Amino acid sequence: MRSHPLLQLSRVKVLEFIREPEAIFWVLVFPILLSLALGIAFRTRKPEPLAIAVESGTEAASAVEALAADTSLRAKVLPPDEARESLRTGKVALVVIPGDPVTYWFDPSRDESRVARLSADAALQLAAGRTDVRTTVQREMTEKGSRYIDFLVPGLIGMNLMGTGMWGIGFSIVNARSRGLLKRLIATPMRRRHYLAAQMLGRLAFLFPEVGALIAFAHFVFDVPVRGSLAVIALITGVGALAFAGIGLLVAARPRTIEGVSGLMNFVMLPMWIFSGVFFSPARFPDAMQPAIKLLPLTALNDALRAVMIDGRALTSIVTEIAIVGLWGIAAFVVALRLFRWR
Amino acid sequence: MADIALSCEGLVKRYGDVVAVDGLDLTVQVGECFGLLGPNGAGKTTTVEILEGLNEPDAGRVRVLGKTWADGGDGLRERIGIQLQDTQLADKLTVMETIELFRSFYSKGLDPREVMRIVRLEEKEKAWVRKLSGGQKQRLSLAAALVGDPELLFLDEPTTGLDPQARRQVWDVIADVRARGGTVLLTTHYMEEAERLCDRIAIVDRGRVIALDTPVGLIARLGAEHVLEIECATRPDLDRLRERVGANDVRIDGEIVSLTVREVHRAIPALLQELAAQSIALTRLTTHHATLEDVFVAMTGRHLRES
8 A cells, every 4th residue: 555655756756757848858858859950060071171371483384283183172372362362361381482491481370280291291292203212102081980970979878877866856856846846755755865866766667768768869870889787878878867866866965946056956966078078088187187087977977978878898898897887976965965954 | 642633843944044933832632623813824734734744843843643744754654644735636637537646645544536526526526627616626736635534634725716516515524524533634724614614713814823722702802792893974082982981902904993882772872972072973883703914913013914
């Protein structure tokens, strides 16, 4: 007759969530739209030829002809002023001033400018009769798993686990607090830890549709590989979801208003959006920052997801990451239970 | 002393400079419906929340069902039911889901369907809380308080803000609970509610009990059972009026002069004669049986609905 309070509290949490249409959009639809947009924006394309300028003059025509031998360059003749202006504004990567010596005018801080200089020089030297002394062979990398979308999808899964956990729990708790519902609950024999644990458990109910939909979409639309075991991916996302639910509880432990909790959540999430390798690799940040970045829960979660999904690693190689994520969750839950404002 | 459900002595609670509860004593017997009657801000809610173990007093002692909150704890929560004044239950749950949730917190209690029958919400079983009327929400809140089959029920202003019909439906539910032998402590600022539901009433003003008796006993304290209210073109001489009419008490509130009298049929002719003698035109005359409102006015000089 009487069901366990933890079960009832979790059930209520799930019911309240699915009766909120906006929540369904943000959890299930939004990540797919985001990956679709980013997948299209950063799709793999044939490299565009680099635009370069040749200053007009008597030797301009023969220089353009020599440069045409390299298909990665597209040379056009411009008067000197316009050529410089085009270089300055980035419309061309290089200005070639024919003559003897040939002058290359370029911007060394731009990768494509340096590449254009090397390519243009090689083309002109070859046309002038230089012969290569070594035979070389080129091979092109086209393997799946190395594209931007392959990097992105595990990061989006991690970001979504963080966002859903924090918003989903933070808002409903602060809402219940401002309605006097939390106070009403502690006026019953309900165990406080049951309430908090149910918030986290209720969160798990949406995990598989949410993560599953995004992985399936990425796999079938963008051909993103899923190399590791699905069971390990489920384990990582489960631990990640619980950890961020715990952090969500902690963030919602004190605020009385939705405005208050929103600010606090953005404050907590913003560093992880930037540092934890959602959209770009955290290796871009200075070495001194790396140990701290590695300890962020979202970094550990994203690293573990990428290792398993894209690199096909086994559970044993991501134990550290899972431990970091799990410890964040446990610590946040324990502290939240102590700090929690029920009235 | 097993027949005492609830008692407190010397309760004090301060919020900064404001003294919300100022040395309050109460004793509620088992099986009794006890009312705390007073205007808003009298300290009723603070008192009840201290008794419910949701608020800590600065001084004083509380015993609920023979235990203190310090040593009773969760065991005590199993035995009491609470309706708070300002709880808004979750909007997107149904009536049944809400009752089942609260039922799950108690190790023993009533069947959710039985509770729904008691509060007369059977037809709303599948309705979302958001769709309920004010009176239905209030009855659902009562259901949540009743579902653990409490020995002692706390109701904080159970009908505030409801229309008269919805209020009467809540009264019916409380009357049913009383009929089942439950002990009830309720707060209200409606005299009619207190008179109708309560066995004994403590009138609370500024954090203190200023009178405690049965509703009939409190009214008897006026020394007279009827109240005459008159309005006149000009103000009469009140002392002479009291003397000639034989009123126990005369007071003036704006334009209205009220006299508390024992016998209306003797008082009215005397009143009319005296006003004629003072050459004052009478513009209105009403009479009613004395109520708790009159008791409150007599004791504090203020109306319950004020402040």
